[in-house]
Amino acid sequence: MSAAAATKAPGRRTVGYIALSVLGACVGLLFLIPLWWTFVNSLRPGGDTFRYLNPLQWETFFTLTPNLDNYAELLRSNLGLAMLNSVFVSAATVVIGLVICSMAAFALAAIPFRGSGAVFVVVVVSFLIPFDAIAIPLADLFRDWNLQNTYAGLILPGLGNGMAIFLLRTFFLAIPKDLVEAGRLDGLGWWGIFRRIYLPLSVPSLIGAGLTLFLFQWQSYVWPLLNGTDEQHILGPIALSNLQGQFNVDYGVMFAGSIVLTVIPLAIIIGFQRFFIQSVTTTGLK
Structure with missing residues (x-):
């Protein structure tokens, strides 16, 4: 040249x-x-x-x-309580869901057992099926179990997220097996290996999975509409849709509520986007 x-x-x-x-x-x-x-x-x-x-x-x-008249009008509506409910339900889903999903991903990635491949296929298929397709029959079950209009009923469907398990399992597979063998030689059981080796090395992946759980719960509409029908358990998206009157719509108030519901997840995503991109990139490379 x-x-x-x-x-x-x-x-x-x-x-x-x-x-x-x-x-x-x-x-x-x-x-x-x-x-x-x-x-x-x-x-x-x-x-x-x-x-x-x-x-x-x-x-x-x-x-x-x-x-700020539209935002002042929001304070006089039930959107404030709905926002607190959404924050609580989403936070509980992230904390409890990460515990469940990380342990499931660890079992699929590190513990050899017969049928692990079939279980993983079921996990993958689970997040390919739209939740709205099973929402109505699931709501009937929750009604029979007296879980309608309860925080437990709003939280439970979001805990076992197939996408979060997929992300965590892929990250766990990238952890060298030599570390597992060293832990076994030091006398650690599977729980000790999970807690002392896998979790400290998987912070970016855990944050990415946590964002997945949070967004799934925060933007959920059909399930809160079916299962949280009273004013004490109403969530943000449902309260926002209820601002629409029967014969008229105050778009200013509607848009103000939309901005409030958008700012919270937007701020969280911007704050943790580096970890989320890192976790997704690791999944792609694997």
């Missing part, structure tokens, strides 16, 4: 990198525009929601007179 060609190659890579960066920024902006429009309209009276939509103008995406 000549000196001129060698000089042009880094220049081409730089231009390609800049072009991809600009393209990525444009795509990200396209995803941001609907959220920004929702936020701006949450600062306007509900009657002005579609006032500047056709034709598009600068006031479509900006307002010179923002106010």
Whole structure:
């Protein structure tokens, strides 16, 4: 390769990198525009929601007179209690679900037993089946077990998440077997190996699995609609849909509630995105 060609190659890579960066920024902006429009309209009276939509103008995406009246209206609704319920149910699902999913993944990855492959296939199939397909018959079972309108009834379906088990098992398979053998020589049982070797090495994967459990529970709509029907156990998405009146809709309040329900998971995802990407990358490499 000549000196001129060698000089042009880094220049081409730089231009390609800049072009991809600009393209990525444009795509990200396209995803941001609907959220920004929702936020701006949450600062306007509900009657002005579609006032500047056709034709598009600068006031479509900006307002010179923002106010918090819609957010104040939320405080007078039952969305506050619903938000607390959603936080509690999601946090309990993450804590208890991580214990269950990590132990299941450890058993499938480290403990040899007959039929482990078949069990793993069942786990994979479980998260390929949409939960909404089994929600109604499952709600009938929970009603027979007196678990309707209880926190336990809202939490239990989200604990055994097949996707979380899949992520954790894949990460556990990457842990060297020599560490397991060394632990066995030191007298550790399977529980000791799991607690002292696997868990300390799997923090990124545990955070990724925890985010999976959290998002599954936080954005759930059909199950809370079927199983949490009273005001004391209502969750955020259901309370938000209840803000819609029978004959009219205050879009300003609806958008304010949507922003509140979006900010919490968005902040958590941004805070832990590095660990989530690392856990998914490890799964892909395996």
